[in-house]
Amino acid sequence: MKQSLFTLEHARQLTGDVWELALAGDASAITAPGQFVNLELPGKFLRRPISVCDWTEERLVLLVKEAGAGTRELVRLPAGTRLDLLTGLGNGFDVSAVPEEAVLTGGGVGAAPLYGLARRMKEAGRSPAVVLGFRSREDAFYLEEFAALGLPVKIATEDGSLGAGGFVTGVLRNLPDCRYVLACGPSPMLKAVCALPQLTGGQFSFEARMACGFGACVGCTIGTKNGLRRVCKDGPVFRKEEILW
Numbered sequence: 358m359k360q361s362l363f364t365l366e367h368a369r370q371l372t373g374d375v376w377e378l379a380l381a382g383d384a385s386a387i388t389a390p391g392q393f394v395n396l397e398l399p400g401k402f403l404r405r406p407i408s409v410c411d412w413t414e415e416r417l418v419l420l421v422k423e424a425g426a427g428t429r430e431l432v433r434l435p436a437g438t439r440l441d442l443l444t445g446l447g448n449g450f451d452v453s454a455v456p457e458e459a460v461l462t463g464g465g466v467g468a469a470p471l472y473g474l475a476r477r478m479k480e481a482g483r484s485p486a487v488v489l490g491f492r493s494r495e496d497a498f499y500l501e502e503f504a505a506l507g508l509p510v511k512i513a514t515e516d517g518s519l520g521a522g523g524f525v526t527g528v529l530r531n532l533p534d535c536r537y538v539l540a541c542g543p544s545p546m547l548k549a550v551c552a553l554p555q556l557t558g559g560q561f562s563f564e565a566r567m568a569c570g571f572g573a574c575v576g577c578t579i580g581t582k583n584g585l586r587r588v589c590k591d592g593p594v595f596r597k598e599e600i601l602w
Contacts, residue, residue, distance in 0.1 A: 358445050358571055359386035363417065365438040371498040374423040375466055376432040377410075384412045386445025390452070390474035391541070391562050391594045394419070395570035397441040398427050404443065405431065406567045406589070408541070411473040417444075420469035420499070446570050447593050450474050450539055450560050452481070458534045459483075462525050462550055464490045464542025468499055470562060471541055479506050485539075486511070486532065490525035490546065494518040529553055548602050559597040563588050 363382030370376050387394075387409055394417065395404040405427055411418040423429050434440075452474070463471045468489050478485055490513045491497045497519055503510045512520030513528050521528050525542075526549045529535050540550050541562035551561060565577035565588040572590030579586060581599045586592065 358443055359383065360441065360443050363440050363442050365434055365436055365440060366416075367436055368432050368434065370432075371420070372496050375496075375498055376421050376423070378417075378419045378421055378432065380417045380419070380440065380442070381415060382417065382442070383415065384417050384444055385414045387412050387417075388445065389449030390477055391449030391470045392445060392447045393470075393570075393589075393593065395443040395446055395567070396431070398431055401427050404570060406446070406570050408470045408562070408593075409473060410469040411476060417442075420466055422466040443570060447589055448591065450562070450594050452478060454560075455483075455485075455539065456537050456558075457483075458485075459537045459539060460486045460488055460529065460532060460535050462488045462490075462529065462538050462540040462542070464525060464540075464546040465492075465496070467540075467542030467546070467562070467564070469541075471539070472499060472502060474539060475503060475506055475508055479508065484508055486535075488513065488525050488528045488532075490514070490528075490542070491519070492516065524549065526550060526553060530555070551597055551600060551602070556597065560594050561597065561600060562594045563592050565589070565593070 361383045363380040366379040393408045407419045410420045461471045487510045493516045513525050536557045538559040547561050567577045567589045572587045577588040580601050
């Protein structure tokens with residue numbers, strides 16, 4: 358974990374409630390896709406945990422969904438605003454444990470950490486399939502960015518306005534080589550994906566309310582087959598075989 362000041366370069370609106378934030382600063386503490394930052398907002402007591410979409414050692418890209426007054430203020434801050442961030446938090450995806458054929462699966466803003474994961478897998482000579490789920494065409498984002506990586510991308514929308522109608526599970530069932538997934542999204546989606554009978558393994562990134570973000574308050578504790586685990590410190594990524602639903 359490292360505390361640093363970052364400068365907001367831009368805030369770009371992607372959909373009605375999802376924004377891309379680019380920040381310049383020392384991101385060297387981030388070592389794996391799926392880690393997150395804890396961002397301090399002026400005048401707010403608690404920091405906001407936000408998963409990392411992509412990064413270099415000197416730059417961060419975050420995808421932020423407006424979920425309340427804090428994030429509403431955050432995405433409307435002017436360029437040049439200085440923000441205090443804790444970086445390198447959590448345990449991300451273990452790419453070394455991923456078999457050759459794997460599918461990246463994201464629901465809504467859960468697609469954010471999968472972009473950085475996909476980019477690094479591509480740089481390592483891997484070409485995983487990507488399945489993204491959204492409520493509708495208007496809620497879809499980062500499709501061009503994923504496509505620019507040269508990966509096969511399939512979309513599911515709940516109202517059928519883009520790609521396959523329904524949920525990501527419907528698309529995954531029809532992928533003949535879908536045996537291992539790396540997934541991020543709301544808990545009902547993760548539970549449904551985890552229950553797919555063809556899966557032999559996977560890594561699942563959980564969303565949770567976090568007060569501290571580094572394991573001190575134990576407010577984000579969940580039960581696993583290995584006992585109680587903190588989403589912020591022991592996760593947010595957990596292996597399929599250790600998850601209790």
